Amino acid sequence: MRADCDVCRAEGFAARSQVVVRHGPCEVQATLYQTEGDDILALDEIGLSETAWNLLGVDEGEEVEIAHPTALESLAQVRRRIYGNRLDLTAFSQIVEDVVAGRYTDVHLAAFLTASAALPLDEEETTGLTRAMVNVGEQLRWDAPIVLDKHCIGGLPGNRTTPIVVAIVAANGLVMPKTSSRAITSPAGTADMMETLAPVELDIDMLRRVVAAEGGCVAWGGAVDLSPADDIFVRIERELDVDTEGQLIASVLSKKISAGSTHVVIDIPVGMAAKVRSEEAGTRLADRISGVAARFGLSATCFLSDGSQPVGRGIGPALEAFDVLAVLQNAGNAPDDLRQRAVTLAGAALEIGGKAEAGQGGALAMKTLTTGRAWDKFQAICKAQGGLRVPPKASQRYTISAKQAGRVTRIDNRKVSRLAKLAGAPASKAAGISMAVRLGDEVERGQPLLHVHAATRGELAYALDYAKRAGDLILLEAKDETQP
Amino acid sequence: MRADCDVCRAEGFAARSQVVVRHGPCEVQATLYQTEGDDILALDEIGLSETAWNLLGVDEGEEVEIAHPTALESLAQVRRRIYGNRLDLTAFSQIVEDVVAGRYTDVHLAAFLTASAALPLDEEETTGLTRAMVNVGEQLRWDAPIVLDKHCIGGLPGNRTTPIVVAIVAANGLVMPKTSSRAITSPAGTADMMETLAPVELDIDMLRRVVAAEGGCVAWGGAVDLSPADDIFVRIERELDVDTEGQLIASVLSKKISAGSTHVVIDIPVGMAAKVRSEEAGTRLADRISGVAARFGLSATCFLSDGSQPVGRGIGPALEAFDVLAVLQNAGNAPDDLRQRAVTLAGAALEIGGKAEAGQGGALAMKTLTTGRAWDKFQAICKAQGGLRVPPKASQRYTISAKQAGRVTRIDNRKVSRLAKLAGAPASKAAGISMAVRLGDEVERGQPLLHVHAATRGELAYALDYAKRAGDLILLEAKDETQP
Numbered sequence: 001m002r003a004d005c006d007v008c009r010a011e012g013f014a015a016r017s018q019v020v021v022r023h024g025p026c027e028v029q030a031t032l033y034q035t036e037g038d039d040i041l042a043l044d045e046i047g048l049s050e051t052a053w054n055l056l057g058v059d060e061g062e063e064v065e066i067a068h069p070t071a072l073e074s075l076a077q078v079r080r081r082i083y084g085n086r087l088d089l090t091a092f093s094q095i096v097e098d099v100v101a102g103r104y105t106d107v108h109l110a111a112f113l114t115a116s117a118a119l120p121l122d123e124e125e126t127t128g129l130t131r132a133m134v135n136v137g138e139q140l141r142w143d144a145p146i147v148l149d150k151h152c153i154g155g156l157p158g159n160r161t162t163p164i165v166v167a168i169v170a171a172n173g174l175v176m177p178k179t180s181s182r183a184i185t186s187p188a189g190t191a192d193m194m195e196t197l198a199p200v201e202l203d204i205d206m207l208r209r210v211v212a213a214e215g216g217c218v219a220w221g222g223a224v225d226l227s228p229a230d231d232i233f234v235r236i237e238r239e240l241d242v243d244t245e246g247q248l249i250a251s252v253l254s255k256k257i258s259a260g261s262t263h264v265v266i267d268i269p270v271g272m273a274a275k276v277r278s279e280e281a282g283t284r285l286a287d288r289i290s291g292v293a294a295r296f297g298l299s300a301t302c303f304l305s306d307g308s309q310p311v312g313r314g315i316g317p318a319l320e321a322f323d324v325l326a327v328l329q330n331a332g333n334a335p336d337d338l339r340q341r342a343v344t345l346a347g348a349a350l351e352i353g354g355k356a357e358a359g360q361g362g363a364l365a366m367k368t369l370t371t372g373r374a375w376d377k378f379q380a381i382c383k384a385q386g387g388l389r390v391p392p393k394a395s396q397r398y399t400i401s402a403k404q405a406g407r408v409t410r411i412d413n414r415k416v417s418r419l420a421k422l423a424g425a426p427a428s429k430a431a432g433i434s435m436a437v438r439l440g441d442e443v444e445r446g447q448p449l450l451h452v453h454a455a456t457r458g459e460l461a462y463a464l465d466y467a468k469r470a471g472d473l474i475l476l477e478a479k480d481e482t483q484p
Numbered sequence: 485m486r487a488d489c490d491v492c493r494a495e496g497f498a499a500r501s502q503v504v505v506r507h508g509p510c511e512v513q514a515t516l517y518q519t520e521g522d523d524i525l526a527l528d529e530i531g532l533s534e535t536a537w538n539l540l541g542v543d544e545g546e547e548v549e550i551a552h553p554t555a556l557e558s559l560a561q562v563r564r565r566i567y568g569n570r571l572d573l574t575a576f577s578q579i580v581e582d583v584v585a586g587r588y589t590d591v592h593l594a595a596f597l598t599a600s601a602a603l604p605l606d607e608e609e610t611t612g613l614t615r616a617m618v619n620v621g622e623q624l625r626w627d628a629p630i631v632l633d634k635h636c637i638g639g640l641p642g643n644r645t646t647p648i649v650v651a652i653v654a655a656n657g658l659v660m661p662k663t664s665s666r667a668i669t670s671p672a673g674t675a676d677m678m679e680t681l682a683p684v685e686l687d688i689d690m691l692r693r694v695v696a697a698e699g700g701c702v703a704w705g706g707a708v709d710l711s712p713a714d715d716i717f718v719r720i721e722r723e724l725d726v727d728t729e730g731q732l733i734a735s736v737l738s739k740k741i742s743a744g745s746t747h748v749v750i751d752i753p754v755g756m757a758a759k760v761r762s763e764e765a766g767t768r769l770a771d772r773i774s775g776v777a778a779r780f781g782l783s784a785t786c787f788l789s790d791g792s793q794p795v796g797r798g799i800g801p802a803l804e805a806f807d808v809l810a811v812l813q814n815a816g817n818a819p820d821d822l823r824q825r826a827v828t829l830a831g832a833a834l835e836i837g838g839k840a841e842a843g844q845g846g847a848l849a850m851k852t853l854t855t856g857r858a859w860d861k862f863q864a865i866c867k868a869q870g871g872l873r874v875p876p877k878a879s880q881r882y883t884i885s886a887k888q889a890g891r892v893t894r895i896d897n898r899k900v901s902r903l904a905k906l907a908g909a910p911a912s913k914a915a916g917i918s919m920a921v922r923l924g925d926e927v928e929r930g931q932p933l934l935h936v937h938a939a940t941r942g943e944l945a946y947a948l949d950y951a952k953r954a955g956d957l958i959l960l961e962a963k964d965e966t967q968p
Contacts, residue, residue, distance in 0.1 A: 009940070014911055036534075040524065050520075068946050071906070079726055082601050107723045110594035117566050118602030239591045242563055422555070427498060456493075462552050 003034040005043045007066050018105060021048070022065040023056040029069050029102050074098045075108060082115040086125055092132035096229045100136045109236045113247065121246025123288060127295050129246065133254035134296075138204065138225045140260040142211070144175040148349050149261035151252050153276065153285070154186055154243070156269035157310040157417050158435075160320040162190045163197070163218050164327055164342035165265075165349065167378035168368045170216030174353040177211045179221035179259050181234065181251075185241050187420035187432055191220035192317040193324070196429050199386035210384040217381060226258035227251070243275070249289055256298060263299045265348050267341070271307030274413060279304060301348055305341060309411045309439050312338040316425035316432015318391035319453060325391075328375040339369070394430035394453035396460040400467060401446050406476030408441045415473045419452065423463035428455040437474065449474045487518040489527045491550050502589060505532070506549040507540040513553050513586045558582045559592060566599040570609055576616035580713045584620045593720045597731065605730025610776050613730065617738035618780075622688065622709045624744040626695070628659040632833050633745035635736050637760065637769070638670055638727075640753035641794040641901050642919075644804040646674045647681070647702050648811055648826035649749075649833065651862035652852045654700030658837040661695040663705035663743050665718065665735075669725050671904035671916055675704035676801040677808070680913050683870035694868040701865055710742035711735070727759065733773055740782060747783045749832045751825070755791030758897060763788060785832055789825060793895045793923050796822040800909035800916015802875035803937060809875075812859040823853070878914035878937035880944040884951060886927045890960030895923060899957045903936065907947035912939040921958065933958045 001008055003015075013019060017032040030052055035041050046064060048056070058064060074094035081087055087095075095112060098104055104112070121129060150165050162180060169176045180190035180200075194200050201223040202210065210217040222231045230251045237243050256264050266289060269275070270282040286302035293300040312323035312335035326334035327342065346368075347361030356364045368374045382388040416433055424431030436448040443449070452467070454460035467473065485492055487499075497503060501516040514536055519525050530548060532540070542548060558578035565571055571579075579596060582588055588596070605613060634649050646664060653660045664674035664684075678684050685707040686694065694701040706715045714735045721727055740748050750773060753759070754766040770786035777784040796807035796819035810818035811826065830852075831845030840848045852858045866872040900917055908915030920932040927933070936951070938944035951957065 033533075049517075068942070071902075071950060075725065079724070082598055082724075082726060084602065105723060106590045107594040107720055110591040111598040111724050111726075114566055114595040114598035115602050118568065118599050236591055239589065240563070240595050241559065242566060242595075458552070466555060 001032060001034060001046050001066070002041050002043050003036055008034065018069050020067045020069045021046075021052060021056060022067065023058045023062065026056045028052045028055045031105070069103060072098055072103055072108075078108065078112045078115065081119075082111060084119055086122065087128065089128040089131055092125070092128045093135065096129070096132040096136050099232055100229050106236065109232065110240065113233060113236055113240065113242070116246055117242055117244040120244060121250070123291055126246045126249050126288070127292050129250040130254045130257070130292060130296070133227045133229045133250055134257050136229055137227045137258050139258050140177070140204070140224070140226070142175060142177065142260050145262075146174065146353050147260055147262045148174055148176040148353060149178065149256050149259060149264040150266070150345055150349065151256070151264060152267040153248065153252075153269070156271070156274050156307050157187065157315040157413055157420065157433075158313070158320055158323065158338070159267070159269060159311040159341065160188075160190065160193050160324055161267065161338065161342040161345055163194060163324050163378060164338075164369075164374065165346045166216040166218055167328060167374040167381065168342070168346035168365050169349045169353070170214055170381065171368050171373045171377035172350055172353070172355045172364065174215060174349065174355060175211065176216040176349070177207065177259060178216060178218050179224060179226055179255060180218060181221055181230070181255070183238070183426045185238055185243055187315050187417050187425035188317045188320055189426065190218065191222075192426040192429070193320045194218045195220070196318045196321045196391035197324075197389050198382035202385060210381065214377065214381045214384050216377070217385060219385070221255050221259070227254040230254060245285065245288065249292055253289070253293055253296065253298065256293075257296050261298060263301070263349075263352050264293070265345050265352070266300055266302045267305055267345055268302055269305050269307030271309075271413070274307030276307065301352065303344065303348070305344075310413060310416060310435055311335070311341060313434050314432060315416065315420045315435070316423070316453065317429045318393065319430075319432045319434050321391040327369070328378050330370060330372070330375075343369070392430040394455055396454040396457060398452045398460060398464060399448045400450050400452065400473075401448050402443045402476060403445065404476060404478055405445045406443065406478045408437050408439055408443065408474055409477045410475035411435075411439060412473050412475075415470050416450070418470070419463055419467055419473065422459070422466045423452050423454040424456070424459040428459065431455055431459065443476065485516060485518060485530050485550070486525050486527050487520055492518065502553050504551045504553045505530075505536060505540060506551065507542045507546065510540045512536045512539045515589070553587060556582055556587055556592075562592065562596045562599065565603075566595060568603055570606065571612065573612040573615055576609070576612045577619065580613070580616040580620050583713050583716055590720065593716065594724065597717060597720055597724065597726070600730055601726055601728040604728060605734070607772060607775055610730045610733050610772070611779050613734040614738045614741070614776060614780070617711045617713045617734055618741050620713055621711045621742050623742050624661070624688070624708070624710070626659060626661065626744050629746075630658065630837050631744055631746045632658055632660040632837060633662065633740050633743060633748040634750070634829055634833065635740070635748060636751040637732065637736070637753070640755070640758050640791050641671065641799040641897055641904065641917075642797070642804055642807065642822070643751070643753060643795040643825065644672075644674065644677050644808055645751065645822065645826040645829055647678060647808050647862060648822075648853075648858065649830040650700040650702055651812060651858040651865065652826070652830035652849045653833045653837070654698055654865065655852050655857045655861035656834055656837070656839045656848065658699060658833070658839060659695065660700040660833070661691065661743060662700060662702050663691075663708060663710055663739060664702060665705055665714070665739070667722075667910045669722055669727055671799050671901050671909035672801045672804055673910065674702065675706075676910040676913070677804045678702045679704070680802045680805045680875035681808075681873050682866035686869060694865065698861065698865045698868050700861070701869060703869070705739050705743070711738040714738060729769060729772065733776055737773070737777055737780065737782065740777075741780050745782060747785070747833075747836050748777070749829050749836070750784055750786045751789055751829055752786055753789050753791030755793075755897070758791030760791065785836065787828065787832070789828075794897060794900060794919055795819070795825060797918050798916060799900060799904045799919070800907070800937065801913040802877070803914075803916045803918050805875040811853070812862050814854060814856070814859075827853070876914040878939055880938040880941055882936045882944060882948060883932045884934050884936065884957075886929055886931050886933055886960060888960060888962055889927060889929045890962045892921050892923055892925045892927065892958055893961045894959035895919075896957050896959075899954050900934070902954070903947055903951055903957065906943070906950045907936050907938040908940070908943040912943065915939055915943065927960065
């Protein structure tokens with residue numbers, strides 16, 4: 001708005017004031033930016049962001065009303081939490097309702113999330129936050145006694161088992177309406193990866209149709225408004241690059257509960273550079289997840305898995321999709337670690353769903369892959385979601401090679417992920433890393449260690465600048481020739 | 485910038501990306517907003533905020549360069565702090581340098597401040613942060629063995645002793661180059677109040693000239709770039725409405741140390757609704773302040789004072805200025821509590837400066853007031869700062885009256901401050917509250933309790949809406965007529 005317009009003067013609005021814009025029954029809260037002079041706005045005009053235009057449903061020339069937002073009582077709860085007081089369901093509900101209504105500024109959101117990280121949410125609080133997040137969104141119900149779901153507690157680049165698990169489970173006649181998120185702090189979320197293979201922004205009707213026809217789907221959860229608070233928190237967590245246990249559990253479980261799942265299989269990679277560092281911490285997290293899930297009548301089966309190195313070769317939406325396709329198509333170069341992980345999780349789901357005896361699920365899952373039934377089902381699901389796509393390839397590619405001969409003894413997942421993000425992933429679908437080595441490999445001097453893929457020269461240069469400064473992404477232990 | 489321009493496409497910039505804009509040797513970091521179509525920007529054009537225009541020193545038609553900001557290593561320190569690790573001087577210096585360079589987004593700033601509130605900064609950390617904040621700003625040096633300063637640990641509405649103390653101390657030939665801040669979470673800071681009486685945005689040369697001529701000044705610290713990080717932190721603290729001990733001490737002491745003070749007198753109001761709630765907490769804070777100050781060779785003398793109710797009558801920049809003028813001019817209606825508090829602090833300063841024997845400072849301070857020497861000195865200081873001003877009066881005024889007869893037993897400082905802020909203070913100089921009663925007063929039904937002052941009807945309505953919902957701002961204990 002114009003700084004010198006009547007409304008700004010009468011209401012005392014200054015630059016960066018929070019204001020409410022109303023048009024009929026619609027309203028949005030917005031940050032005010034001010035202009036001077038007639039170049040952009042007349043005194044009785046207001047400029048809106050595309051988001052605000054759409055939310056308000058206004059046309060050029062229509063009138064809107066501008067007001068002070070009402071004082072946010074729920075911020076008192078955020079302040080109480082900052083100072084170490086525990087919050088209950090009522091407090092979390094107040095906060096989450098204001099968050100979803102768009103009344104929190106980035107400063108408020110960052111304070112709430114930081115406070116929940118500095119003094120971690122306990123089980124009672126995690127349950128309260130989960131319930132509050134479920135309550136503000138849509139909740140799906142399915143006409144099936146067992147509705148399966150799966151989740152991976154991130155932190156492990158390339159661990160893209162979901163599309164494979166869904167294809168195997170649905171091919172065996174079980175129901176698995178999978179909604180996935182986009183990346184939080186990683187170079188790709190399942191939704192980002194799946195989007196390179198098929199449309200993922202399905203509305204609720206479309207999602208129901210896909211699941212009714214094929215038994216499974218791989219859709220983006222945000223498009224069906226399941227736990228909408230989560231997507232807002234995720235944006236801030238991404239900017240902060242923090243992701244804490246309580247928020248993580250509330251995020252995961254609120255999506256599963258809203259999606260109407262009855263049973264969820266959870267993969268918890270454990271390793272020095274994964275999100276979970278030790279088996280002990282993994283077991284504790286598994287207990288916490290199962291405990292909170294049980295309060296909602298949801299059965300959670302957790303698996304601790306090897307989190308010492310990236311899974312498959314690709315890291316980034318399209319690069320991971322190529323690995324998934326190789327496994328589904330039984331290609332000769334299909335990454336075996338990705339296949340084995342998917343088979344373990346799908347096997348557990350098949351046993352839960354009564355399609356295999358205890359201990360026999362893995363064999364059935366593998367057979368579903370090798371006979372091509374999983375690939376057939378996956379193509380059918382993609383078609384139902386709007387059509388199978390060919391993932392894009394990056395125009396820019398750079399190979400980082402070994403500066404010395406040696407054995408690969410450590411891969412720094414965090415640095416590798418960082419590199420993939422700086423190369424443009426996940427916003428740039430084709431960007432990321434493809435790994436050329438695995439732990440234990442012996443490499444010669446000059447042999448490729450990994451390839452950086454980017455959509456633009458600027459992003460490639462930006463990533464390589466980081467690679468130069470970051471120290472060892474892949475640690476090589478030199479063969480000591482003097483030793484016998 | 486245009487979403488479809490070459491730079492956004494080549495560099496992968498999206499809405500709300502952080503970008504660096506360079507022009508010759510100048511650069512600013514900015515948040516990117518994108519436009520579509522030719523209405524506002526051509527493909528090779530960029531729009532800048534007024535602040536960015538000024539910082540870059542560009543003219544219409546000149547070329548600027550846009551780049552990705554380099555990855556912020558200091559955010560790793562913020563994350564370490566969120567997870568409960570203590571930071572050292574090196575870490576604080578990295579953070580504060582990036583903050584002052586404008587590289588932190590609101591999300592980053594809020595996370596840093598929240599983390600420093602959730603696990604309070606210890607003495608070592610407070611010292612580190614203080615040193616880091618001093619190092620990034622200007623540092624004044626004065627040609628005097630004793631350079632006096634004063635400070636009040638806020639939280640007490642209307643406690644505006646600074647101009648009175650400076651006038652008394654300077655009238656007695658001592659040096660007191662006072663720089664003050666604007667409001668953090670209160671309806672007025674000393675700089676906001678003083679600005680209604682004289683210009684306060686003095687640059688360093690001007691400040692030196694005023695102090696050389698008159699021995700004292702009351703200037704805004706932000707204009708002389710003393711501890712510039714503080715003003716950035718303050719903006720976020722204001723939005724969060726949090727103000728923690730460690731940040732508070734670093735904020736206060738970094739300003740005093742940068743201002744070249746050798747001795748500082750500190751007023752710590754203690755009361756249920758003040759920032760410090762108990763004498764014990766006040767004593768602890770005083771010890772912490774003195775301890776950290778001593779590490780910088782600064783002598784801090786702390787006074788605990790009565791924080792049970794607002795000081796004087798006015799709350800808000802201009803309304804407080806009228807109280808200050810009344811005391812300086814020895815007016816019949818001058819608020820005695822404000823006068824007594826100023827005399828105590830000025831007396832201590834006069835003793836520290838060797839102008840009075842121990843125990844005699846208060847008497848000398850009072851004499852300086854009653855003889856009119858303080859008023860003369862204050863006028864001279866205002867004239868040197870650019871001219872004495874008449875504070876503005878609000879066009880809108882509303883009286884809140886007693887709904888029953890009774891005795892005033894409690895005044896809720898926080899609610900009263902909130903009301904003053906909602907009425908428009910401190911942005912609207914004339915806005916705020918004037919108190920019509922004090923603790924212990926007997927009032928009749930319908931007798932005024934306080935007056936709300938606002939510059940616009942919108943702000944008045946907004947404040948009164950809060951007053952209706954807020955419950956008792958002033959608690960009246962009814963006389964129980966049935967008791968003997």
